[in-house]
Amino acid sequence: MAERKTLTFALMDTPYESARTTTALRLIDIATRRGYAVNVFAYEGAVMLPFSRQQPHRNAVRGRNVEEENHLLTKDVVAALMEMAARNGGKLDWVNCGLCVDERGVGEAIEGVRRGSPADLWKLVEASDNTLVIGTR
Amino acid sequence: MKALNIIESAYRATIEEQDDTIVWLTHALKGGRRQSRSPIARQRRQLCCASAERGRARFRRLAPDAPAAYPRPHCPLIAKGVAVYVLAQDLAQRGLDAGDLVPGLERVTRERFPGLFAAHDQIWHW
Numbered sequence: 001m002a003e004r005k006t007l008t009f010a011l012m013d014t015p016y017e018s019a020r021t022t023t024a025l026r027l028i029d030i031a032t033r034r035g036y037a038v039n040v041f042a043y044e045g046a047v048m049l050p051f052s053r054q055q056p057h058r059n060a061v062r063g064r065n066v067e068e069e070n071h072l073l074t075k076d077v078v079a080a081l082m083e084m085a086a087r088n089g090g091k092l093d094w095v096n097c098g099l100c101v102d103e104r105g106v107g108e109a110i111e112g113v114r115r116g117s118p119a120d121l122w123k124l125v126e127a128s129d130n131t132l133v134i135g136t137r
Numbered sequence: 138m139k140a141l142n143i144i145e146s147a148y149r150a151t152i153e154e155q156d157d158t159i160v161w162l163t164h165a166l167k168g169g170r171r172q173s174r175s176p177i178a179r180q181r182r183q184l185c186c187a188s189a190e191r192g193r194a195r196f197r198r199l200a201p202d203a204p205a206a207y208p209r210p211h212c213p214l215i216a217k218g219v220a221v222y223v224l225a226q227d228l229a230q231r232g233l234d235a236g237d238l239v240p241g242l243e244r245v246t247r248e249r250f251p252g253l254f255a256a257h258d259q260i261w262h263w
Contacts, residue, residue, distance in 0.1 A: 010261065012158075012263070043158070043162070044158060117165070118162050118165035118166050119165075119166075121162075121166070122166055125138070125140070125259065126138055130259070131140075131259050131261065133261040133262055133263055135159075135262070135263035136263075137145075137146075
């Protein structure tokens, strides 16, 4: 089996406004499937990705109710990625920038997400094989 | 460990920020006395130009008390010992010369990028 790497992702985009977020989550998905240890430092709008009060909604334009719409919420994706990592012998350590959380009022995150600071980013990076920054454009 | 931060746009985080986000992050890391980094790379007029001034957003009585005002009078990041590079080609495209910039910036050309990248352990492209 190939060596299990430790990767750190620094994310900055909000949940639904950019395909960059989708790409980031897909890359993390691949890493967790391989059993890698994955660290995420969520900065700025990315701290909303695991916000626990996200709610699915109906789609009036398409005439679909909540169940039919089956809205994909990023908090559920993050939870699924954590589960995937654990199932494959890896780990997903998700750190939300505390100041970014406070100024957005999104302190309620799903279980497993912890609050941190730039110092945590540096610690994660130092303990990783590599780092990928996916910033806002 | 040394990381090179490449910053492509200034003040991207809109009105709620009073600093450029990545410059702030770099300050925080440097303030934490982590190992040396050489953050920043690409020139952006508002970050590097001595005359740059960001207009203060105001909504009735609401306005930031300390809007971003980098880099006057000097770039505090440079004062902390962080190497700050600007891309010479970007300066030329915008008609900027050395007199327009804050002191202490190091001009680099695209041809020097490989060497600059190789001198760092990680490249963070924000």
